[in-house]
Amino acid sequence: MVDVNEEGFFEHPEQWTREIASQIAADDGIDELTPQHWQVIDFMRKEYFAKGTGPTVRVLGKTSGVTVKDLYLLFPKGPAKMAARIAGIPKPKGCI
Amino acid sequence: MTRNIVILGGGTGGTLTANRLRRHFDHDDVAITVIDQDDHHVYQPGLLFVPFGLAAPDEIIRPLQRQLHRHIEFIQADIDMVDVERDTVVLPGGREVHYDVLIVATGATLALDETEGLTGQGWMSNVFTFYDLAGAAGLHDALTEFQGGRIVVNVVDMPIKCPVAPLEFCFLADWYFTQRGIRDQVHITYATPLDAAFTKPIAAAALGDLLTEKGIELVTEFNTGSIVSTTDGPGALVGYDGREVPFDLAVVVPLHSGAAYVGRSPGLGDDLNFVPTNQATLQTMAHPNIFAIGDATNVPASKAGSVTHFEGEVLTENVIRFLEGRELDATYDGHANCFIETGFGKALLIDFNYATEPMEGHFPAAVGLPLLKESRLNHLGKLMFQSFYWHGLLPGRDIPLIGADMPTRGKHRPTTKTNHTTQQGATR
Known part of the structure; x- marks a missing residue:
C-alpha cells in the first residue's frame, strides 16, 4: 500500500521502491527503465531529499547530465511531472 | 566605527x-x-x-x-x-x-540565449518580448502595423517576473484590436508551460474563464523547445513534445x-x-x-x-x-498583491501569500476593492499606483492601512478545499 494523491504523486516518498518505480513507469507507457531513466530518477530523489522539492525541467536539463531534448525522449509526457511520479516524490513546486 | x-x-x-x-x-x-x-x-x-x-x-x-x-x-x-x-x-x-x-x-x-531560435531572423521584427523597454517599444510599432493574423503570447518557463503580465497582455490585445475594429481578423493564443491559465487554482479558474469569454485560445503544458522565424513571414513555436504553435507575431516571455x-x-x-x-x-x-x-x-x-x-x-x-546582534524577525508571509488589467478600462485584484491562494471578497477589508472580479475601481487603482511608486514606495513610505502581512478580513474562504486535495490510501 502506498499513498498517492489524485494526480498519482506520492504522499510519502519513503514508501517508494525501485520495483514500484518500474510498475508506475509501465502504467505510464514506459516498458523498460533504461540506465538513463534511472540516472534521472535517482537525481530527482536526491534533489528532493536535499531541497524539499523536485527540480523543474530546466534545472534537470542543466544539472542532471541529460539534456532537455533527451529528457523528453525518456519521459514523453513531460519530464518533470512524469519523472517525479516514477521517482515517488511530490509534484515539483517550481512554478508560482 | x-x-x-x-x-x-x-x-x-x-x-x-x-x-x-x-x-x-x-x-x-x-x-x-x-x-x-x-x-x-x-x-x-x-x-x-x-x-x-x-x-x-x-x-x-x-x-x-x-x-x-x-x-x-x-x-x-x-x-x-x-x-x-x-x-x-x-x-x-x-x-x-x-x-x-x-x-x-x-x-x-x-536569458534570451537559452531558447533556441528566440533571437533568430524574426527577432524584433515579428518575435518580441515586452519584458524590457526596447522590446516593448518595438512591439508597439509592430502592433500598430499589424492588420490581422495569428498572435501567440508564450511563457517559455517559470519562474518569471509578474506571472500575470502575459495574461494581461492577452486581455489588452483583445481590447486593442476590438478598438481598431479588426478583432475578428486576429487569432490570439496563450501558450503556457503550466497546466492551467495560472498557478493558483481559484485564480486559474477565474482567469481561464476570462480567456474563454474573450475568445483567446489557451494551450497548456507547452514547453517551448525552439522558435522558428523569418524576417517577414510566419513562424512557429516548436514544443519539446513536437507540438507546433504557428504565429505571424510572437510575444515571448523568455527564461529568467x-x-x-x-x-x-x-x-x-x-x-x-x-x-x-x-x-x-x-x-x-x-x-x-x-x-x-x-x-x-x-x-x-x-x-x-x-x-x-x-x-x-x-x-x-x-x-x-x-x-544590533539581536534575533531576526521571521515574519515575511509571502504576501503578494497584483492588479490584473483585463482591458476595456477594467481590472481584477488578487491578494495572496505563501499559504493562502487568491480568493474572492474585498481588499483590504469588507469595504474595499473587489477581489478576483473585474471592476473599473481596480483599473483606476492600477493607474494611480505609478505615482505612489515614485513618491511613496521607493522613498520607503508605508501604504496607509496596508502592511506587509496579508489581510484576511473581507475575504471569502471557499467552503470546500480546492487546493492540494488528496486521496489517501489509493493503491498501486
Missing part, C-alpha cells in the same frame, strides 16, 4: 531598502552604498502598457540615483563577483568594496535567471543564479551577513514588485536587528 551596508542593485528592492535604512541609521554609524550597472530606473509595471500606446517609454523611466536619499553613495559599475568569505564585492578592474552587511537586490535577467555575477560568486546562488534565501527572514543561506530581496531570491513567492515592497519592511527590520 562606521559600518558599511552595501546594496547590489538599485531597482525596486534595492532603492526602497536603501532609503528605509538611511532613515533609520545615523550617518556616522552606518554608511550605505548602492551599486548598479546603469543609472536608470524603469517602472516595470508600465512595460505592459507601452505596446498598446497606453504609456510612452519616457514616462516610465527615471534617473536611478535621484530615487536615492542624498546620503547614500551610488557606484555605477558592473559587479564582477562577491567573495562571501572575505565580506567583499569585487568590481571590474579589481576595485574592492567591503561590507558588514550585503543586500542582494539585482533581480532577474532575461538571476544576475550573472551570482554565478561567478562561489556559494552565493543556485543553478539558475537565484540566491537561496530564508523565506521568512530574508537572510541568505550563503552567509549570515548577506540578505536578499525581490526577484533575486529563490523564495516561493511571485517575482513581483508588491512582494519586494512587502519584503522590504521585514528586510529593513532584520538588517537593523543583525547589526
Whole structure:
C-alpha cells in the first residue's frame, strides 16, 4: 500500500521502491527503465531529499547530465511531472 | 566605527531598502552604498502598457540615483563577483568594496540565449518580448502595423517576473484590436508551460474563464523547445513534445535567471543564479551577513514588485536587528498583491501569500476593492499606483492601512478545499 494523491504523486516518498518505480513507469507507457531513466530518477530523489522539492525541467536539463531534448525522449509526457511520479516524490513546486 | 551596508542593485528592492535604512541609521554609524550597472530606473509595471500606446517609454523611466536619499553613495559599475568569505564585492578592474552587511537586490535577467531560435531572423521584427523597454517599444510599432493574423503570447518557463503580465497582455490585445475594429481578423493564443491559465487554482479558474469569454485560445503544458522565424513571414513555436504553435507575431516571455555575477560568486546562488534565501527572514543561506530581496531570491513567492515592497519592511527590520546582534524577525508571509488589467478600462485584484491562494471578497477589508472580479475601481487603482511608486514606495513610505502581512478580513474562504486535495490510501 502506498499513498498517492489524485494526480498519482506520492504522499510519502519513503514508501517508494525501485520495483514500484518500474510498475508506475509501465502504467505510464514506459516498458523498460533504461540506465538513463534511472540516472534521472535517482537525481530527482536526491534533489528532493536535499531541497524539499523536485527540480523543474530546466534545472534537470542543466544539472542532471541529460539534456532537455533527451529528457523528453525518456519521459514523453513531460519530464518533470512524469519523472517525479516514477521517482515517488511530490509534484515539483517550481512554478508560482 | 562606521559600518558599511552595501546594496547590489538599485531597482525596486534595492532603492526602497536603501532609503528605509538611511532613515533609520545615523550617518556616522552606518554608511550605505548602492551599486548598479546603469543609472536608470524603469517602472516595470508600465512595460505592459507601452505596446498598446497606453504609456510612452519616457514616462516610465527615471534617473536611478535621484530615487536615492542624498546620503547614500551610488557606484555605477558592473559587479564582477562577491567573495562571501572575505565580506567583499569585487568590481571590474579589481576595485574592492567591503561590507558588514550585503543586500542582494539585482533581480532577474532575461536569458534570451537559452531558447533556441528566440533571437533568430524574426527577432524584433515579428518575435518580441515586452519584458524590457526596447522590446516593448518595438512591439508597439509592430502592433500598430499589424492588420490581422495569428498572435501567440508564450511563457517559455517559470519562474518569471509578474506571472500575470502575459495574461494581461492577452486581455489588452483583445481590447486593442476590438478598438481598431479588426478583432475578428486576429487569432490570439496563450501558450503556457503550466497546466492551467495560472498557478493558483481559484485564480486559474477565474482567469481561464476570462480567456474563454474573450475568445483567446489557451494551450497548456507547452514547453517551448525552439522558435522558428523569418524576417517577414510566419513562424512557429516548436514544443519539446513536437507540438507546433504557428504565429505571424510572437510575444515571448523568455527564461529568467538571476544576475550573472551570482554565478561567478562561489556559494552565493543556485543553478539558475537565484540566491537561496530564508523565506521568512530574508537572510541568505550563503552567509549570515548577506540578505536578499525581490526577484533575486529563490523564495516561493511571485517575482513581483508588491512582494519586494512587502519584503522590504521585514528586510529593513532584520538588517537593523543583525547589526544590533539581536534575533531576526521571521515574519515575511509571502504576501503578494497584483492588479490584473483585463482591458476595456477594467481590472481584477488578487491578494495572496505563501499559504493562502487568491480568493474572492474585498481588499483590504469588507469595504474595499473587489477581489478576483473585474471592476473599473481596480483599473483606476492600477493607474494611480505609478505615482505612489515614485513618491511613496521607493522613498520607503508605508501604504496607509496596508502592511506587509496579508489581510484576511473581507475575504471569502471557499467552503470546500480546492487546493492540494488528496486521496489517501489509493493503491498501486
